[in-house]
C-alpha cells in the first residue's frame with residue numbers, strides 16, 4: 001500500500017516572517033490529517049527555525065538541495081548531516097531548475113542521492129522532459145535515462161526509501177498542468193522501468209509524485225490516477241489555503 005504524499009517546494013520564496021506564519025497555519029489546519037504524508041521544503045536559511053515550529057506535528061521538513069560530500073572546503077554547500085541536524089527528513093534532488101540553471105547532471109544527482117540515503121534522509125528525486133523533448137516524442141527516452149542515471153547503484157532497499165517526482169518542465173510554474181492521462185502514462189512507464197531494474201514488488205511500492213502546476217482544483221483528478229502517489233507543489237505551496245486544499249483533496253482519495 002502506497003500512502004499519498006504531498007510536498008511543498010517553496011523554492012527561493014517567502015521571508016522569515018511569512019515562512020513562520022505559513023508553517024504555523026499549516027500545523028494548525030492540517031493537524032487532523034493522518035492518511036496522507038505531508039512535507040514542506042523551505043529555503044535552507046529558515047530550516048532550523050521552521051524545524052522547531054514543526055516539531056511534534058504531522059508535517060515533515062525537507063531541504064531543496066544537499067551536497068554529496070560529508071564536510072570540507074565546499075564554500076556555500078550544505079551537507080546531509082547538517083540538514084538532519086536541523087530536523088530535515090526529506091531532500092529534493094535534481095529539480096529541473098537545479099538541472100537547467102545550476103548544471104546538475106544525473107551523475108551529480110546520483111552522488112547526492114547516495115549521500116542523502118546514507119544519512120538516513122528521504123530523497124525526492126525529480127525527473128521530467130522539456131516541451132521540445134515532448135514535442136519530439138522523446139518523453140519516455142528522456143525520463144527513463146534520467147531515472148537510470150540518477151538512480152544508479154541503488155539496492156532494492158534504497159530504492160524503496162527513495163521518492164520519485166515526475167515533473168514535466170513545461171508544466172512547472174506555467175499554469176499548464178499535464179493532463180491526468182499524460183502524467184499517468186509517464187508514471188506507469190517509470191514503474192515499468194523500476195520493475196525491470198529491481199522487481200515487481202519494489203516497483204509497486206515506490207512513491208512517485210507528480211509536479212507541475214498542481215493546484216487545489218486539479219489535485220483530485222491527478223491524484224486519482226492509479227500510479228500517481230502524491231504531488232510536489234511549487235507555487236500553490238506558498239499560500240495556506242491552496243496547500244491546505246491540495247492536502248485535503250488527497251485525504252478524500254480512496255485507491
Ligand code: PGA
Pocket residue numbers: 009167171172173174175211212213214232233234235236
Ligand atoms: P509549480 O512547481 O507547482 O509552481 O509548477 C512545481 C515544482 O517545481 O516542483
